[in-house]
Amino acid sequence: MKKKITLKHIARELDVSISTVSKALKNSEEIGRDTKEKIQAFAKLYNYKPNNIAISLKNKRTKNIGVIVPDIVHYFFTTVVRGIEKYANAKGYNVIVCLSDESFDKEVINMEMLANGSIDGFIMSLSAGTEKNNDFNHLREVTEQGIPLVLFDRVTDEIACDKVVIDDVLGAYQATKKLIDEGRKKIALLTTEDFFSVSRSRNKGYMKALTDSGMEIKEEHILRLPFMDIDEDLISDFLSAVRPDAVLSVNEIFGIYGMRVLQRCGMRVPEDVSIIGFTDGLLAKHANPSLTSVAQHGEKMGETAAKMLIDRVESEDDDDASYRTTILEPTLIERDSTIG
Amino acid sequence: MKKKITLKHIARELDVSISTVSKALKNSEEIGRDTKEKIQAFAKLYNYKPNNIAISLKNKRTKNIGVIVPDIVHYFFTTVVRGIEKYANAKGYNVIVCLSDESFDKEVINMEMLANGSIDGFIMSLSAGTEKNNDFNHLREVTEQGIPLVLFDRVTDEIACDKVVIDDVLGAYQATKKLIDEGRKKIALLTTEDFFSVSRSRNKGYMKALTDSGMEIKEEHILRLPFMDIDEDLISDFLSAVRPDAVLSVNEIFGIYGMRVLQRCGMRVPEDVSIIGFTDGLLAKHANPSLTSVAQHGEKMGETAAKMLIDRVESEDDDDASYRTTILEPTLIERDSTIG
DNA sequence: CAAGTTCACGAAAACGGTTTCGTGTTAATA
DNA sequence: TATTAACACGAAACCGTTTTCGTGAACTTG
Numbered sequence: 162m163k164k165k166i167t168l169k170h171i172a173r174e175l176d177v178s179i180s181t182v183s184k185a186l187k188n189s190e191e192i193g194r195d196t197k198e199k200i201q202a203f204a205k206l207y208n209y210k211p212n213n214i215a216i217s218l219k220n221k222r223t224k225n226i227g228v229i230v231p232d233i234v235h236y237f238f239t240t241v242v243r244g245i246e247k248y249a250n251a252k253g254y255n256v257i258v259c260l261s262d263e264s265f266d267k268e269v270i271n272m273e274m275l276a277n278g279s280i281d282g283f284i285m286s287l288s289a290g291t292e293k294n295n296d297f298n299h300l301r302e303v304t305e306q307g308i309p310l311v312l313f314d315r316v317t318d319e320i321a322c323d324k325v326v327i328d329d330v331l332g333a334y335q336a337t338k339k340l341i342d343e344g345r346k347k348i349a350l351l352t353t354e355d356f357f358s359v360s361r362s363r364n365k366g367y368m369k370a371l372t373d374s375g376m377e378i379k380e381e382h383i384l385r386l387p388f389m390d391i392d393e394d395l396i397s398d399f400l401s402a403v404r405p406d407a408v409l410s411v412n413e414i415f416g417i418y419g420m421r422v423l424q425r426c427g428m429r430v431p432e433d434v435s436i437i438g439f440t441d442g443l444l445a446k447h448a449n450p451s452l453t454s455v456a457q458h459g460e461k462m463g464e465t466a467a468k469m470l471i472d473r474v475e476s477e478d479d480d481d482a483s484y485r486t487t488i489l490e491p492t493l494i495e496r497d498s499t500i501g
Numbered sequence: 502m503k504k505k506i507t508l509k510h511i512a513r514e515l516d517v518s519i520s521t522v523s524k525a526l527k528n529s530e531e532i533g534r535d536t537k538e539k540i541q542a543f544a545k546l547y548n549y550k551p552n553n554i555a556i557s558l559k560n561k562r563t564k565n566i567g568v569i570v571p572d573i574v575h576y577f578f579t580t581v582v583r584g585i586e587k588y589a590n591a592k593g594y595n596v597i598v599c600l601s602d603e604s605f606d607k608e609v610i611n612m613e614m615l616a617n618g619s620i621d622g623f624i625m626s627l628s629a630g631t632e633k634n635n636d637f638n639h640l641r642e643v644t645e646q647g648i649p650l651v652l653f654d655r656v657t658d659e660i661a662c663d664k665v666v667i668d669d670v671l672g673a674y675q676a677t678k679k680l681i682d683e684g685r686k687k688i689a690l691l692t693t694e695d696f697f698s699v700s701r702s703r704n705k706g707y708m709k710a711l712t713d714s715g716m717e718i719k720e721e722h723i724l725r726l727p728f729m730d731i732d733e734d735l736i737s738d739f740l741s742a743v744r745p746d747a748v749l750s751v752n753e754i755f756g757i758y759g760m761r762v763l764q765r766c767g768m769r770v771p772e773d774v775s776i777i778g779f780t781d782g783l784l785a786k787h788a789n790p791s792l793t794s795v796a797q798h799g800e801k802m803g804e805t806a807a808k809m810l811i812d813r814v815e816s817e818d819d820d821d822a823s824y825r826t827t828i829l830e831p832t833l834i835e836r837d838s839t840i841g
Numbered sequence: 842c843a844a845g846t847t848c849a850c851g852a853a854a855a856c857g858g859t860t861t862c863g864t865g866t867t868a869a870t871a
Numbered sequence: 872t873a874t875t876a877a878c879a880c881g882a883a884a885c886c887g888t889t890t891t892c893g894t895g896a897a898c899t900t901g
Contacts, residue, residue, distance in 0.1 A: 162647045178881045212618040215857035218554045218886050234579050246600050258598045260586050278552040307502045417787050447757050449789045518851045555887035558856045
């Protein structure tokens with residue numbers, strides 16, 4: 162087993178000082194031609210690579226960024242992580258991924274684990290538990306220590322930091338408008354419990370579109386489902402009662418379930434009922450019929466968040482506390498669950 | 502901005518030595534009651550947390566594990582990462598995720614980035630590029646340095662290390678057998694190019710099942726598709742030509758495409774044709790009809806890999822080079838694309 | 842009261858680098 | 872020839888911990 166070689170080893174072997182080796186390997190002008198070549202050759206031969214940990218300790222820079230997401234099985238978060246990875250890697254950063262599993266406690270624990278020197282900054286999306294608790298002290302502690310933080314998608318006004326979101330109001334507005342323009346009269350909304358910031362925004366867009374078109378907002382056309390453990394019966398009962406001619410879902414999965422329920426009731430999609438979901442994921446793409454969706458551009462969001470974070474990390478002036486919120490434009494991807 | 506507090510700060514403030522502070526915070530018997538209480542109180546007050554990097558440098562243990570996967574958007578890898586995360590987190594480890602993006606070069610770069618002290622061990626699944634190149638020197642270098650490595654799913658015999666896979670031959674065998682038992686006579690196989698180890702195994706299982714049942718293996722019933730950029734026409738032409746009464750796909754996505762193509766041709770699933778895919782993912786679950794699949798138990802695989810790695814990392818005796826290969830049993834999840 | 846213990850703490854090395862600041866030798870200059 | 876500048880390198884501090892070892896003071900013991 163070839164153990165890792167250190168500067169000390171090289172220095173001993175070549176009978177020079179550690180400092181000389183360090184400088185020689187950085188090609189410092191300070192060191193003479195011969196010595197430099199000798200050291201560099203030796204280092205190459207033994208495949209010397211500096212120890213990241215030692216460098217991190219010295220520089221107080223780890224070149225790691227911490228990403229805390231509620232889940233990684235959901236397509237949207239997956240694409241965001243991929244976007245972060247892509248940008249960060251190109252910049253020489255590693256990505257440490259932690260899953261909060263929608264739990265406030267896990268989110269806190271993960272933050273604390275990483276906040277003690279493991280990372281240069283955080284990118285995160287709030288867990289359901291955190292949004293429910295409305296408790297952001299862990300975020301505050303981190304930012305107060307001067308650790309850069311970028312929130313994406315599920316964000317909060319309580320914390321001053323960089324943020325990147327899509328215009329959820331607009332996305333829902335456009336989707337609803339599209340349904341109205343098709344001539345739909347009874348547009349149901351499948352949404353989540355109210356503590357999710359994104360759902361609130363999407364609800365708002367839905368309502369605004371209705372109002373702008375002179376349509377009435379009927380509370381009985383809105384179904385607020387618990388986020389986890391989807392109960393198909395709830396959706397089924399709701400849709401059977403409402404008998405909508407269009408459905409807007411604030412996520413992908415409710416949309417898929419909704420479509421299936423309606424099809425089972427003998428409704429044809431999109432002839433009898435149009436459906437639009439959020440999150441342009443694999444399910445939407447491969448559903449039958451494919452699901453018209455509001456694309457959240459997760460990968461772009463991830464890249465943007467990573468860029469914002471790394472810019473912040475690498476800028477010396479941390480006093481420049483002019484935090485920015487980047488708002489990405491959603492895109493309505495028209496597929497076969499709506500009429501051309 | 503409250504900067505992180507260090508032992509040195511506490512020592513200065515309380516007019517004791519750094520060593521005393523360190524010991525006091527570890528509740529060492531060596532330190533007197535009063536001093537200990539004073540120091541602990543101060544530390545609590547200022548929320549002292551030891552710097553992970555410094556500890557890593559000292560212990561030569563980072564409590565980080567490096568995970569390199571080809572992609573993170575595919576359901577299977579996602580679940581594996583989640584399993585790894587789950588186990589590793591419970592053990593106090595962080596997970597650094599790197600994406601090789603199916604590229605040999607990126608895989609190598611990522612390994613090198615992490616191998617210089619950033620992690621205690623690797624968990625990885627080979628990129629397509631690596632399997633194609635058949636070049637495993639980067640893995641060899643890592644293992645020769647004594648860095649523990651666990652390969653999962655896409656593994657190679659070339660490298661001596663711990664591995665965890667499912668029994669792909671068996672999975673395909675059982676799936677094919679199931680189709681045969683249904684009375685299917687013309688079972689097509691949708692597979693990938695041959696350099697993927699898992700596809701080779703699954704092909705083998707398919708063939709063995711046919712042979713065992715006295716059926717002929719016909720090369721023209723097998724379609725080998727390029728892994729990326731699925732060309733639906735290729736599938737369409739193939740299935741129109743073969744007109745199979747059953748299809749086995751070595752992954753999820755080919756199965757979904759195959760099903761759609763057949764449905765477009767007017768075939769009813771499962772009445773006219775049965776379909777089984779690999780990877781029991783979201784697409785399979787929500788397809789219409791839902792797709793009978795060979796579950797790869799990604800989360801279990803991830804947990805197992807993490808356990809193997811951490812056991813290896815934490816065992817002192819690295820001479821114990823008795824590497825193990827854990828073989829998980831696949832499970833056939835019967836859904837609506839086959840006959841009850 | 843001398844010798845040996847115990848107690849409570851500090852000094853210093855170590856982990857593996859980077860970097861500042863000497864310093865001895867040689868070569869150029871006055 | 873004496874002075875100085877340039878050159879090539881080393882010593883040491885530092886990043887934040889842990890840990891070994893040493894030591895002065897107080898205390899026990901014979």
